[in-house]
Amino acid sequence: MKGGMITSINELDLNDITFEKMHWEYGTLMSRSVGKRSEKQTYYTKGVKTPMGEIEESVWYELAEFMVQREHEEELFNNLLQFETETTHNRCFEFNKLRQYTLELYADRIFDHPGWIGFVPFNRKYRPDFIKDMKFIKIKSECCGAIGEITAEQINPVGAPCPKCGRIAPFTRIPEEN
Incomplete structure (x- = not known):
């Protein structure tokens, strides 16, 4: 743990993780300066504030990938990724960024929220029994x-x-x- 931030997935009890505990509340940014005067270098670490604490952003995405596997929802995640790939306003994203965005949607269980703009078309196509x-x-x-x-x-x-x-x-x- 670096400065109170979880920096490795190994620091977490993976059996105890729930979607509620990993809910992305907001992003954080931690800076660290090394050196003096003209030789000073500043490093930044992106993080995610969750109910279980602050997690390094890359670790949060690793945790989301773990949840897809643990919950045996690879097909659901891939369907959501495909749906987001086909969505007009997402065509400007690079695939890696779109995958990260889709992991955020997946972890938030967006497909269960009737207020989501894609609720009806996504569930009609991929989860007709749900609706x-x-x-x-x-x-x-x-x-x-x-x-x-x-x-x-x-x-x-x-x-x-x-x-x-x-x-x-x-x-x-x-x-x-x-």
């Missing part, structure tokens, strides 16, 4: 004119996510057919 008894709101988005389904949690004062482009836009509710 089979849920009711959705059918809408037509004003931005693209796309018709799709959303959850009540996705509606905000500005609008709701467009089923085509994901942009938050005004919408018209389409009545249910009986």
Whole structure:
């Protein structure tokens, strides 16, 4: 442990780790200076504040990868990575950054949150049993004119996510057919 920061996955009791304990609260940055005057060099360490303490960022990602393996959710993670790869606003990311972002989403269990913009399309495609008894709101988005389904949690004062482009836009509710 360096300055109170967990710097190795070996410092953790891996049997005791839960998604709640590793929840990413916010990122941190620790600086360390070595030397004097003109020869001074400064080093930075990125970290993650979690309920179990501060963890070096690279160790947090290693822990997230461990959780994918431990929970036997490789297929779920790969599906989430594929889904995020196909998402329009993520196309600008390098693959390694996108993988890290997807690990953050995975650890947060984003696919279980009805407020997530990708909740309906992701679960329809990869986890249909998870949402089979849920009711959705059918809408037509004003931005693209796309018709799709959303959850009540996705509606905000500005609008709701467009089923085509994901942009938050005004919408018209389409009545249910009986």
